[in-house]
Amino acid sequence: MAPAEPTLPPPPPEAAEHSRVLAERIAEAIVAEGDWMPFSRFMEMALYEPGLGYYAAGARKFGAEGDFITAPEVSPLFARCIALQARQVLEATGGPILELGPGSGVLAADLFAELLSQGAAPQTYLMLEPSPDLRERQQRLIAERHPQHRDHFTWITELPPKLRGFVIANEVLDVVPCALVRRDGDKYLERGVALTDAGFAWDDQPMAPGSDLERRVEAAFPPGDYDYLSEVNLAAEGLVRTIAASLEAGVAIFIDYGFAEREYYHPQRSMGTMRCHYRHRFHGDPFFLPGLQDITAHVDFTAMAKAAEAAGADVLGFTTQAYFLISCGLAVMVSAGDPTMTLSRLQSTSAVHRLISPAEMGELFKVLAIGRGFDAPLLGFQSARPLQL
Ligand SMILES: C[S@@+](CC[C@H](N)C(=O)[O-])C[C@H]1O[C@@H](n2cnc3c(N)ncnc32)[C@H](O)[C@@H]1O
Numbered sequence: 001m002a003p004a005e006p007t008l009p010p011p012p013p014e015a016a017e018h019s020r021v022l023a024e025r026i027a028e029a030i031v032a033e034g035d036w037m038p039f040s041r042f043m044e045m046a047l048y049e050p051g052l053g054y055y056a057a058g059a060r061k062f063g064a065e066g067d068f069i070t071a072p073e074v075s076p077l078f079a080r081c082i083a084l085q086a087r088q089v090l091e092a093t094g095g096p097i098l099e100l101g102p103g104s105g106v107l108a109a110d111l112f113a114e115l116l117s118q119g120a121a122p123q124t125y126l127m128l129e130p131s132p133d134l135r136e137r138q139q140r141l142i143a144e145r146h147p148q149h150r151d152h153f154t155w156i157t158e159l160p161p162k163l164r165g166f167v168i169a170n171e172v173l174d175v176v177p178c179a180l181v182r183r184d185g186d187k188y189l190e191r192g193v194a195l196t197d198a199g200f201a202w203d204d205q206p207m208a209p210g211s212d213l214e215r216r217v218e219a220a221f222p223p224g225d226y227d228y229l230s231e232v233n234l235a236a237e238g239l240v241r242t243i244a245a246s247l248e249a250g251v252a253i254f255i256d257y258g259f260a261e262r263e264y265y266h267p268q269r270s271m272g273t274m275r276c277h278y279r280h281r282f283h284g285d286p287f288f289l290p291g292l293q294d295i296t297a298h299v300d301f302t303a304m305a306k307a308a309e310a311a312g313a314d315v316l317g318f319t320t321q322a323y324f325l326i327s328c329g330l331a332v333m334v335s336a337g338d339p340t341m342t343l344s345r346l347q348s349t350s351a352v353h354r355l356i357s358p359a360e361m362g363e364l365f366k367v368l369a370i371g372r373g374f375d376a377p378l379l380g381f382q383s384a385r386p387l388q389l
Pocket of ligand 1: 071101129176
């Protein structure tokens with residue numbers, strides 16, 4: 001539909017056809033929904049439309065051959081740090097590990113392997129994965145990596161009503177469909193998508209007065225009457241609230257790129273944080289090849305923490321990924337490696353650099369811990385510099 005940005009590599013013909021079919025499906029929905037759809041609905045269809053959306057269908061997504069790389073794909077040291085944090089929680093609360101959005105399944109495989117090597121593997125590792133394609137990939141990886149322990153893993157498509165144990169969600173909240181809101185003078189408009197002869201186009205509409213979205217932006221946007229565009233993710237808050245409400249005893253850790261509210265809605269961040277990922281290029285056009293690229297937005301961690309507290313959970317920590325991993329013992333793990341294995345040592349040093357360097361994932365990525373019935377200081381925050389929410 002919308003013309004491709006010239007610098008982005010063209011897809012092979014069958015992928016282009018796949019995208020065309022999804023774009024047509026979205027166009028039909030726009031017409032059926034009154035010639036306009038909110039951006040959140042566009043993002044939902046582009047990512048999750050059954051059989052066609054980016055996460056619902058077979059695009060490769062992760063790793064060097066895909067569109068982006070996540071921390072568990074960078075190095076198994078990430079999973080080893082999470083394993084130590086999980087172990088501390090599980091020793092106190094019992095119960096399973098629940099991973100939200102396990103992607104390729106590599107975090108689950110590495111985390112379980114680490115706990116197994118410590119004699120601390122959980123009886124049950126739950127994987128909540130809405131994408132049938134990814135579920136299959138995860139099942140294949142677990143069968144390959146843990147053939148003797150396959151029965152420890154269970155795939156679910158809905159959150160259990162009651163949760164006990166350790167919950168981990170890495171880079172999940174940023175792909176939950178968000179609303180885009182634009183302030184134009186003294187008016188707030190919800191940004192949506194309409195159809196033109198040239199394809200999809202932005203179309204901003206007045207918001208329903210008194211809606212949750214309107215109340216939120218009035219409170220969160222920086223004062224002033226200058227043009228300002230940002231995201232609000234009520235659905236991600238809903239997800240955190242549901243997890244917090246179902247936690248009977250345990251800890252949930254959310255890792256993602258984002259900021260506390262005052263930095264998120266900084267006056268200078270007037271164009272928002274929504275970004276698309278296509279073959280390791282980042283750009284701002286969500287209409288480019290729907291179904292073949294990821295669409296994400298940074299996470300407002302203050303909103304997530306408030307959602308958890310509103311459901312009766314405690315906020316147990318908020319820091320950068322770098323501080324969290326170091327507090328979990330990352331530096332010790334690297335220096336304890338066999339010094340004669342120079343190559344693997346060097347590889348892990350460059351992976352560690354990627355995980356903790358402020359120029360890479362170390363500072364932009366944050367870690368938020370919420371919990372209930374867990375009073376001890378969490379390992380990952382014990383020696384970490386706390387950030388303000
Ligand atoms: C960017 S990938 C991250 C994958 C993996 N956690 C990693 O770090 O490599 C996002 C994952 O979240 C899943 N996802 C999207 N919405 C979700 C939801 N509401 N609940 C659970 N998982 C979700 C996607 O299908 C995908 O597996």
